[in-house]
Amino acid sequence: MNDATHNEERQVAENLVTRVQNGDRTAETEMVERYSRGLRFLLRRKTRDTTLAEDFLQETWAIALVKIRDNGLDNPARLAGYLCGIANNLALGEKRRVNRQRTSVNSEIVALIPDESSNPFRHVSRAEVCKQVRGLLENLTKERDREILERFYVREEDKESICKRLDVDGIHFNRVLYRARQRLKSVIEAADKRSHFRVVS
Numbered sequence: 554m555n556d557a558t559h560n561e562e563r564q565v566a567e568n569l570v571t572r573v574q575n576g577d578r579t580a581e582t583e584m585v586e587r588y589s590r591g592l593r594f595l596l597r598r599k600t601r602d603t604t605l606a607e608d609f610l611q612e613t614w615a616i617a618l619v620k621i622r623d624n625g626l627d628n629p630a631r632l633a634g635y636l637c638g639i640a641n642n643l644a645l646g647e648k649r650r651v652n653r654q655r656t657s658v659n660s661e662i663v664a665l666i667p668d669e670s671s672n673p674f675r676h677v678s679r680a681e682v683c684k685q686v687r688g689l690l691e692n693l694t695k696e697r698d699r700e701i702l703e704r705f706y707v708r709e710e711d712k713e714s715i716c717k718r719l720d721v722d723g724i725h726f727n728r729v730l731y732r733a734r735q736r737l738k739s740v741i742e743a744a745d746k747r748s749h750f751r752v753v754s
Contacts, residue, residue: 563630570629573621585614588633592640599644609643692740698733705730 569587572580592613596606616639620626626635687707690699701719704710716726 562633566632567629570621570626570632573618574625576622581618584618584632588636589614591633592636595637596640596644599641600647605647609640609647612643613639689737689740692743693733693736695733695736697729698736701726701730702733702737 565587569580569584573584589610593606593610596609596613597603600606600609613636617636626632628635687703690703690707693699693702697719701715704715704718705712712723712726716723719726719729721729
């Protein structure tokens with residue numbers, strides 16, 4: 554981008570910000586149309602998920618427009634950078650959330666294994682606990698047991714989405730989850746006999 558084009562872009566950005574702050578809804582539309590293509594490309598590259606990118610694009614505009622309407626921007630000429638910053642932060646937050654899910658295990662599952670000094674689960678990272686729990690889940694004979702336990706406890710998905718995935722209602726979900734936990738407990742008890750684990754009842 555040469556200096557003339559750069560200066561023109563800065564002027565356009567400043568004009569749009571001023572008009573939006575003054576309540577010009579047409580300027581909001583122009584702003585969205587002007588910058589959405591670049592933001593969409595950025596978010597798709599960051600998330601690798603078209604649907605998620607569209608959700609974050611809408612959220613970016615929701616955040617930005619409220620900010621500009623209420624307070625404007627300290628540097629209106631850097632509007633594009635401001636928008637990219639919001640989009641980047643949303644994508645980064647999602648990445649951190651996913652990473653937390655990959656390295657955490659719901660405490661209810663961990664509670665099936667006692668927290669004693671002799672317990673090999675005690676002195677390992679939660680990522681390692683997650684790996685160990687996944688290994689125990691693989692020993693379950695029923696695929697549905699494995700799926701509901703992994704989705705609810707390991708991935709920490711919400712109950713509503715799991716019910717939709719498994720085509721069950723909330724009451725049935727509770728029964729399925731209870732039975733799956735009982736069967737997992739049996740698997741851990743079998744591992745206890747082999748590895749000197751003691752399961753807390």
